[in-house]
Amino acid sequence: MEHQIHGAQQKRPFVTKDQLEAIASEHPTPFYLYDEAEIRRRAAELNAAFAWNPGFREYFAVKATPNPWIVSILAECGCGCDCATGPELMLAEAAGVTGRAVMLSSNDTPDEDFRAADELGAIINLDGPDMVDCLLRALGGRVPETVCCRVNPGGSFEASNGIIGSPEDSKFGMTEAQLLESFARLRDLGVREFGIHAFLASNTQVNDYYPRLARMLFEMAVRASRELGIRIGFIDLSGGVGVAYRPDETPCDLGVIGDGVRQAFEEVLVPAGMGDVAIYTELGRWMLAPAGALVTRVIHEKVTYRDYLGVDACAANLMRPAIYDAYHHISVMGAEDEPPTHRVNVVGRLCENSDQFARDRWLPDCGVGDLLFIHDAGAHGFSMGYNYNGTLRSAELLLREDGSVQQIRRAETPADYFATFDEDPRFSALAGARRKR
Ligand SMILES: Cc1ncc(COP(=O)(O)O)c(C=O)c1O
Structure with missing residues (x-):
């Protein structure tokens, strides 16, 4: 009640x-009814929160609001598109978003979606270790120069106020061991640049979800780069930043979130000589709800x-x-x-x-x-x-x-x-x- x-x-x-x-x-x-001014204001707030990272890009989660008019407004604000399916890729392209500004973050992916993403020049994010073979098959034995892999650390995910997600119950992503094996195979197949992606909690109402997730992924990136001698080009923090649906809830503070990610970046990546890594996000709910x-x-x-x-x-x-x-x-x-x-x-x-x-x-x-x-x-x-x-x-x-x-x-x-x-x-x-x- x-x-x-x-x-x-x-x-x-x-x-x-x-x-x-x-x-x-x-x-x-x-x-x-959508409010253009508020869409632009939110995109500007997010970009400002991560302005310290020169490679930062928001890949708007097209599934949240799949309308090319909305996607075009976001594109004018510098946002790319996170797509999950072939039709979402078509929508991104129609809105003028192509190349590296598109991320295919899919799961259980049909070969034709890998081909469509590759034709667009999109970054492909692999959900499981078997996807390396699927990608090879789909692209006729070739791999793109850049590939991202989605990791799932298992267990539960804690923020300062307790458990906020249970990755081990989630169908998405691969274990860290599988991530390293996939990266090693992809490196041997000719991939030059790697990304790590994770989405561990949805509609989070706290300011430390991204910072904690980022620290975990940064540490993984350092291990992967040292063990495999590969270049990690970006870390994709995906979606999950929530909104205050109830009037008595306090909205997340993107400024605090951006500063928290920056602190982890300076403590983990910069000392490892990886200060050129780009931060990507795939916010849907926070951007548009x-x-x-x-x-x-x-x-x-x-x-x-x-x-x-x-x-x-x-x-x-x-x-x-x-x-x-x-x-x-x-x-x-x-x-x-x-x-x-x-x-x-x-x-x-x-x-x-x-x-x-x-x-x-x-x-x-x-x-x-x-x-x-x-x-x-x-x-x-x-x-x-x-x-x-x-x-x-x-x-x-x-x-x-x-x-x-x-x-x-x-x-x-x-x-x-x-x-x-x-x-x-x-x-x-x-x-x-x-x-x-
Ligand atoms: C891969 C991926 N990225 C981003 C999002 C967007 O998440 P949110 O709307 O919670 O920000 C989702 C949502 O389901 C997703 O599956």
Whole structure:
């Protein structure tokens, strides 16, 4: 059960009610709304935190918000792309991100994705020791000049406030012994530059996750370089820096995080003569979650054993509450400063009881017709959507820095939903819907 938050810091929408009503009069709810100014501000904050490292680059985790308009904005801010699949590589290329600015951090990778990444000139990150042979096979017996390997140290991962991840339960990565064996093989095959990557905890709420991870990977890099005589070109800290989904949580401080990584760098890599190593990150959630919201309207009210507000979005638009029991703060537009006096469940239309954006949530007085702003949905929100119950994906809108609004993806129509059926005269009504599109 959620509890009423007393005296907590307020989370405020990045638009006013009037602005949002004007947008909704042209674009029917539900829709995602992203804030360009906030995207650019966050990219600048991250780049500033790591400005001490000349080779630093953020590879935005495309899976978090796979929209080429968003990726292009990030590219203008100096970010590359972390891709997991062939279509994500295509999206990066379409947004003008190619060559070393693309990282293929995949697992269980089909050969064609290795080939696609190689054609783009992307850096390939191998998830397991068997992937050395897969890469060779995919590239016709050749290896790229630069290869990264993903390490998993096992055990549990601790930050100052206790255990924050359990790598030994994770399917990703290879052991340190396997990393060294893979590096030795790749060196003998002709690889000249190596990277080490690890992702050991998700949505961390602390400032010492990256610094501790970095120190561990730096020490590994020194061992690998000494034992194998290889050049480690970069350390990829991947994603995992979290955001304050709840109003009473303290957001991570990127400045403190960057300084912590720098201290480990100066204590471990610089004395080992490895001060030219570049730091890479693959943030998705931290970059985009607070810069995007799901906007939905209340369309029903029902009082049974609980008070329900039925909205026009559902878990197919944002599934994190349904599958992770994740908290997303909800603002009732126009009542941002009103006291939370009503305990409600905010629910969608799916034939699934898990389709509830909030349970026992205290909100200001609110009813049919009100617009709700579901915060921090800009990453792993739209992208995890699906079509259960024949529900359709919403539009994505971009609030430009000049205040204008651009539709960067239209809403799906039934025609999209029926587009992949094999045609048959019995289903002509569906085919008709397809042609109408
Ligand atoms: C390989 C890889 N990199 C980066 C990310 C982004 O993580 P986050 O959004 O937590 O920053 C993910 C998320 O699943 C991932 O799998």
